[in-house]
Amino acid sequence: MKFFIDTANLDQIKEAHDLGILDGVTTNPSLMAKEGITGEENVINHYKAICDIVEDNVSAEVISTTFDEIVKEGEALAALNPKIVVKVPMIKDGVKAIKYFSSKGIKTNCTLIFSAGQALLAAKAGATYVSPFLGRLDDISSDGLLLIEDIRTIFDNYGYETQILAASIRGPLHIVNCAKLGADVITAPLAAIVGLLKHPLTDSGLATFLADHAKAAGK
Numbered sequence: 001m002k003f004f005i006d007t008a009n010l011d012q013i014k015e016a017h018d019l020g021i022l023d024g025v026t027t028n029p030s031l032m033a034k035e036g037i038t039g040e041e042n043v044i045n046h047y048k049a050i051c052d053i054v055e056d057n058v059s060a061e062v063i064s065t066t067f068d069e070i071v072k073e074g075e076a077l078a079a080l081n082p083k084i085v086v087k088v089p090m091i092k093d094g095v096k097a098i099k100y101f102s103s104k105g106i107k108t109n110c111t112l113i114f115s116a117g118q119a120l121l122a123a124k125a126g127a128t129y130v131s132p133f134l135g136r137l138d139d140i141s142s143d144g145l146l147l148i149e150d151i152r153t154i155f156d157n158y159g160y161e162t163q164i165l166a167a168s169i170r171g172p173l174h175i176v177n178c179a180k181l182g183a184d185v186i187t188a189p190l191a192a193i194v195g196l197l198k199h200p201l202t203d204s205g206l207a208t209f210l211a212d213h214a215k216a217a218g219k
Contacts, residue, residue, distance in 0.1 A: 001179050004057065004187035006167065008035045008046060012190045013053050019193075024057025025050050026109070026131075026167065026187040028087070044080065051081040059109045059129075059187075061087035070097040078106045085109045085128060090118045095125045102126025109165060116150040123155060123162035129185065134178075135168035144168070145177050152182045172196045 002023035005016045008031040016022040037046045047060050062073040070093060074086040085107040088094045098108045109129040110122035119130045132151060134144030151164050166178040169188035172195035178186050
């Protein structure tokens with residue numbers, strides 16, 4: 001399973017990269033704004049900075065909602081760097097644009113997926129990734145993990161190459177469960193990824209080992 005980090009914070013991206021497990025980055029206008037990145041030129045330069053850190057897979061989101069504008073914006077983003085994946089919303093013109101991008105060899109990430117039917121349409125259009133939002137479904141008392149399971153079944157039934165990119169991850173347990181269900185990718189905040197490292201028995205076991213070593217060494 002691939003690990004993406006969901007942020008626009010360069011320090012966090014570098015930390016995840018240095019950990020040795022980072023396969024890509026997802027961003028959106030909200031994450032850019034959170035880091036104080038505003039204005040088209042600054043956003044473009046920030047995408048370039050992210051591409052300088054990671055080896056591949058930098059999802060850059062369009063803000064347009066009509067076919068012609070999505071295509072224009074997406075082509076401009078894709079031209080920035082071969083690592084760019086154009087992030088397109090799950091709307092009618094978005095699906096049309098995904099089909100166009102697919103025919104041009106431009107990688108896409110269909111975002112804001114909340115149903116298996118939406119994921120099926122995106123896969124039919126040739127999306128590289130579909131991004132079901134687990135946490136937001138959980139927030140309204142729906143089962144986000146069940147959606148991952150349903151999409152996995154459908155894609156396996158028909159041999160779709162579109163990858164399931166589980167998004168809106170809330171914590172380490174979401175990541176583990178997505179891995180168990182066969183998600184191809186997760187994108188998560190750094191805290192959720194680093195949270196996989198933690199277990200109280202690891203901490204207590206290490207403390208015991210270090211204490212025993214110090215005792216044996218006469219310290």
